[in-house]
Amino acid sequence: MTIYPVIMCGGAGSRLWPASRPGRPKQFLALTGEHSLFQSTVLRVAPLASDGRVIVVAGAGHADAVAAQLAEIEAEAIVLLEPEARDSGPAMAAAAAFIEALDPTGVAAIMASDHHIPDAEAFREAVRIAATEAAQGRIVTLGVTPTSPSSAYGYICPSGPGLAPVKRFVEKPDTATAARYVAEGYLWNSGNFIVAARTLMDDLAAHAPEIGVQVRASLPASGETGPVIRLGDAFRSAPKISIDYAVMEKSGRTSVLPVHFAWSDVGAWDSVMDTGEGQSGIHIAVDSESCLVRVPDGMVVATLGVSNLAVIVEPDAVLVCALDRAQQVKAIVDRIRTEAPGHADIPERREAAPFARFGDWMRTAALPLWTTLGVHPDGAFVEALTLEGRHSESRRRARVQSRQIFVLCRAGALGWQGPWRERAEAGLNRFLDGYVREDGAIRNALNTDGTVLDDTAVLYEQAFALLALAAAHEAGILPERCEAQARTLLDRLEAERLPGGGWREAGDHPFQANANMHLFEAAQAWSARGVDDRWNGIADTIASLALTRLIDPERGFLREFFDADWRPAPGEDGHLVEPGHQFEWSWLLSRHALARQDAAAMAAARKLYAHGLRGVDPRRGVAIDQLDDVLKVRSAGARLWPQTEWLRAALAMAALSDGDERRERLAEAGKAMRGLNRYLCANGTWRDKLQPDGSFVDEPAPASSLYHIIGAFDEVCVAAREVLIADAPVGLA
Missing domain, CATH: 3.90.550.10 (Spore Coat Polysaccharide Biosynthesis Protein SpsA; Chain A)
Known part of the structure; x- marks a missing residue:
């Protein structure tokens, strides 16, 4: 039993x-x-x-x-x-x-x-x-x-x-x-x-x-x-x-x-009162007895010459009643519902128009800052800015350059009137001149003086280079040069495809979901350009890898690291589950499912979204960094980027749902938006790391986060156009 x-x-x-x-x-x-x-x-x-x-x-x-x-x-x-x-x-x-x-x-x-x-x-x-x-x-x-x-x-x-x-x-x-x-x-x-x-x-x-x-x-x-x-x-x-x-x-x-x-x-x-444990707050009693007093922090209740009373104080309402009439309080509530209905329930204290605030911040703060103080004279992009707007960098990684090119092209597509085209074109020229190796691969990083720091061809960097090239190609910026470089990288990918599917990454974790996920995103972007059908094959390969190997077949969540046969990696690496990546893969797989009419991919996307929610801390209202593979908290820190991916995935899932399920997804999107807004500073910078105690790490804002931010903003604009959310921008004009 x-x-x-x-x-x-x-x-x-x-x-x-x-x-x-x-x-x-x-x-x-x-x-x-x-x-x-x-x-x-x-x-x-x-x-x-x-x-x-x-x-x-x-x-x-x-x-x-x-x-x-x-x-x-x-x-x-x-x-x-x-x-x-x-x-x-x-x-x-x-x-x-x-x-x-x-x-x-x-x-x-x-x-x-x-x-x-x-x-x-x-x-x-x-x-x-x-x-x-x-x-x-x-x-x-x-x-x-x-x-x-x-x-x-x-x-x-x-x-x-x-x-x-x-x-x-x-x-x-x-x-x-x-x-x-x-x-x-x-x-x-x-x-x-x-x-x-x-x-x-x-x-x-x-x-x-x-x-x-x-x-x-x-x-x-x-x-x-x-x-x-x-x-x-x-x-x-x-x-x-x-x-x-x-x-x-x-x-x-x-x-x-x-x-x-x-x-x-x-x-x-x-x-x-009868439990003997109901009193709370500061009560100063003079010639008072048998009184139950409950008062919030920062307030005091004083009683004089009274007895047998309940005095219950809330920020918006106070009840004073004889304790022998306490069973009749419901009659008061019935009258309040009619005469003062705003106090029958908890007053709404949510942030006003969080989506509109997001659009205003993007248009008037973030994009102006990062296209001025966030750009070097030679067209390269700054790695990080302090919260006071000063440069903070010791290297220039390829991923930051490519991500910022992507951000600017998306800002232009969304109608931003700032100097996105000039900055994107200058940045793209600097990128292609400085980061492309003789064999056509993208090197990992330069020193701040433009000399080579790390010549390794990292899959992650190839993926973001391809994403930036696709965005610039769509924007009409150096289209021939974009297409030629993308074709060179595609040829390399075709030659390096693993027999079991997917691509190998450089470094300590050669078989990982993350680098393949970003290649998946880049392949989808180039598939949409319609210049080479092989991009569809790349996307299909990664989708198949996710559905058959990366996603746990029984529970439906996605791990991070694997062995050469795409089985969970040995040791602690094989137990890592990141809520932000559950959301990110959910969004990508749902897009792929729509393009291919793939019911299995859509089902997997929905399940991944649900597992991402397992990593949302209800006390802080944010998605945390890490779970283990029994979906218990492994790291309670909460970086900025998982919030953007939660927001993006929630809105995408809302668009694919109806009725109560849509309302639930939209409510979750509102929570994600409010969570993300906690990180954003008024001057266009941001805090990146929220600690378990609710404080932020004091450090410069990494430029690479703007890629995640504009991805979420893009989805907000889509949801606004489809009238899924109110008080939301439909672009950056």
Whole structure:
């Protein structure tokens, strides 16, 4: 018997306004200590799981909150995201159906995310006892022994002492009835259920069959096991009904286990007060007693001559109520929704028009800076600029020269009115005169005086040279010279193609995805020029290599380094997974799939995008640098370029989707845009490295990042033309 803890992360907690609201419900609040109720629940139940992971069922709108709070306590979970709330019946059914598919004998321990249970071990022991009974086909609920009559809870009437069948469930009673129930031995209904997944699905089939049908249809057909699973649209068709009405009140299999530990559903401010841990912030009390005060940092609440009050202060709202009226706060919320609706939920604090800001920055800051201070008199481009706009370089790599040529040609294509053509042509002449070896290959780097520093022909540099040549050819800049040089490099590539596909790189990592990825991009660019059909063959070769060798055949993510047979490299190198490259390959493969009408490539592109999201840190709102091949964090630093690739891929995936999926991709694009804007400085430079603590490394802005930035900007303009996003530029004019 294996126990699968399931945390139901729904509910609005409207009686805990103004702290709890739809956009920030009570389970994500620290109401009874340093951790939120959700985090406390995860920590309490994780030891019950054999692998230390729990299952969380939450609304899609709370995906970021769940991820951020799990990360804060360094916990893992499989998260099932509901496309819309359908009450507890379908939510529990989805978890049970998932567990049944994973483990037909698995037992689900289903609990709310927002309860306060100080004695974690007593709770776990009760679950283990209940699970033994559940494995025999019973549905066991935990009945809390009442400490006093309460009209805030539902009750369970057991048929006898100890673990016994349920005689009946009853709704929240009035105070007098509650007193009678307590006298007659009724138990509080805690809402915790321990049941074998198969048993619950069988009872649903008997009493609410449509729920089981729709939730099974909403699970991924691929048998995906997480960590985040978005339930499909079939979930919306499941009847909206609580598990009590759907199953518990009809089933003949229900039992109740009396428990004696302290328990509260923390449903209103009086119950928060009762925990003894609900106070927060600075409260100066004079002749005041029995008051619950919660105040944000930077504020103080003073009370004089009052008692039995809740004073709850938020930046936009304050609640003052008698604690014995706390159960009636919902009536206030109903009026607020009508009379002051802006305060019924969390006020919107997002950056205004982030896409428009991006366009303004490109047009008025970045491009003017890098075409003036970022260019040498001989036409070569500067490697880096300090944040004050001063040169910082000890060499001139070929990749910087070719990338800047590409950037300027794309800026011209997007309508920028600055001196892009003059700078691109001068830069291209300097590049072809200084970086082309006698054999036609592109050398790696020059010294700052123009002499040769590194004469190695690196595949990465050949790829970017080809990309720059294609962009200049499209712009009509030295087209004959561009075409001739590209043909020379193409001949070399044809001769150097590996028998197993792909191309070898110079240096310590000869068999790598990255250099081949950039050659893929260059081949696509030259294929679009239509000057030599062999470019289609180069693109097809790399696409095939990605689909058959570079991408993990079982899980669908892409590694970085390989051996000569394109198997994962030995040692740590073979475990490296970069979220930014998942996004970058996703974008390139989706373009290739559209050009070739290749369904397999498109499916791979979508999966790569999903794996890229695994590397997004919800606390900082950025894509991090490195994961390992079990998709755990390897390096939590976050460079600028993965943000651009996330933005570009999200918009591309949005264009390929519709309905809810498109809305999700566009929301992700908005997050990526806001994340990228954190790096951009007003003067046209940028910060490159965001550290785990949220600070930036103090260093010059590398010119090479502008290639990534304009790639993302290009996709923003495409999305604006297709009316996918508002307040966005459609070019640089």
